Amino acid sequence: MAYTNTYIDTRGATDGRTTFTQAIIRGIASGGGLFVPKVLPRLPLDTILEFARKPYAQGATAIFRAFGVDLPSQTIDACMEAAYATNFDTPAIAPVRSLDATTHILELFHGPTLAFKDMALQCMPRFFSASLSALRAADAPEAKEDFLILVATSGDTGKAALEGFADREHTSITVYYPYEGVSSLQQAQMLTTQGSNVCVYGLRGNFDTCQTAVKQAFGDAAFAEQLARDHHLRLSSANSINWGRLLPQVVYYVNAYAQMVASGAIAAGEPIDVCVPTGNFGNILAAWYAAECGTPIERLLCASNTNRVLADFINTGIYDIREREFVTTPSPSMDILVSSNLERQLFELNGRNAEEIRTWMRALHEEQRFTVSRPTFAALRERFSADWVSVDESLDTIREVYATHHYLLDPHTAVGYAVAERLRGPNPVLLAATAHWSKFGADVCRGLVGIQAGEPLPSELAGLDGFALIRYIAAHYEYAGEVPPRMAELEGKEQRFGEVFEANVEAVEASVEEFLRNIGR
Ligand SMILES: *Cc1c(COP(=O)(O)O)cnc(C)c1O
DSSP: OOOOOOOOEETSOOOOOOOOHHHHHSSSSSSSSOOOEEEEOOOOHHHHHGGGGGGGHHHEEEEEHTTTTOOOHHHHHHHHHHHHHHHSSSSSOEEEEESSSSSEEEEEEOOOOOOOOHHHHHHHHHHHHHHHHHHHHHEEEEEEEESEEEEEOOHHHHHHHHHTTTTTTTTTEEOOOOOOOOHHHHHHHHHHHTTTTTTEEEEEHHHHHHHHHHHHHHHHHHHHHHHHHHHOEEOOOTTSSHHHHHHHHHHHHHHHHHHHHHHHHSSSOOOOOEEOOOSSSSSHHHHHHHHTTOOOEEEEEEOOOOOOOOHHHHHHSSEEEETTTOOOOGGGGGOOOOTHHHHHHHHHHTTTTTHHHHHHHHHHHHSSSSEOOHHHHHHHHHHEEEOOOOHHHHHHHHHHHHHHHHOOOHHHHHHHHHHHOOOOSSSSSEEOOBBBBBGGGGHHHHHTTTTTTOOOHHHHTTTHHHHHHHHHHHHOOOOGOOOOOOOOOTTTTOOOOOOOEEESSHHHHHHHHHHHHTTTT
């Protein structure tokens, strides 16, 4: 084991001696804060550029070592080699496609579930298991039991977490999704998941009510006690507040910069801006960390959809959810009111002042609103710009980019593209493409043919199911490429799950008991 870093938390409740393995198992710090590394590494430009000459997994290992992960080097290597291998449909793992000299697309959708969550969730569960084994060998108290991962999902996280945790040692996972609230292909992806330790349930409600039910299960002390006593299990979550999900995302920004230099898209050392279609603020925060580590990323362009709380915050310094309604859009993974990773970003920008963070988070909880200090706002404005686009504009962008650049965007990436066009300055822009278009066939189709969200598709398409629709798009739009084999092979695959409950905590807890009985645990 080489150098070991430790972690502090954004609310200053822990002692600053937490290691990576402990941070990934604990997920959230004891006072409700989020873990961040005490020391950020600085990579020389030469080291960054070398990423283009080695396999993606080796670059990932280099980043984890630089961040001082307390696991033996061979363990890190083994996790990375398994995480970034033929489970991705390209050896580049996260290739960069240049649309022209100024716009470059970082394709983060080549993993098993065709969305960017795979970049972290193919990696994090392996480190979760490895960390648990290491802590258990050291007789650490937090590692005595096995773990049950509970996930509430609006679509993408659920499937990526199922794939990541399937048949992983010491863990089981149950996923809850809003029944009738995810795309038909997202549902098919989840219900056909293989693995002896996985289960999926639909809940009657929207994502918010699902998430509330799952959060209540997490907060139920009696339930936790019963799981520990009867099943030797502890609950954990796989969401992006876990540092183990964030660190793998730093890797692809470093790697992308190296690729852009290697392909001649930019000169070595030339600054770029990064634009990210944003929800929970994890992906864009990873780009900020990549910049802090020495990647020449100058500005961060934060793109929101109609749920524009982040764009408004970055433009005003006021985070205010009092008057906001949660709106459902064609980019559901960005439909969010409380963006949990913003807390980490503010901590990094306010001089790591935990007391100030506690004040702001208390205000958010009690008054649904907080205002950051002037110096923090100035620090934010120095690096970030933000804007939002309407639903119609995002779907129009799909058609325009297809026509001008012969490239088919998914609805999330389209939001990013439209915002990048508005906010771009002199630097080339790297746009994070967070999903493959085929996950959202119906809205991509609306964009291509020029009809509004929610409107019926033309009569010749209206009767097609999700699979037929994406085949239609692939057949009629030559630059769409083929339907990815992973999507195609879902059709006709046996659906292993299908139970649907009311969205409440009792149903969630009962389903956990049922699942544990079924797997004989
Ligand atoms: C999760 C997700 C996002 C939002 O990413 P954050 O890290 O939460 O900001 C954007 N697009 C897609 C397709 C996603 O799945």
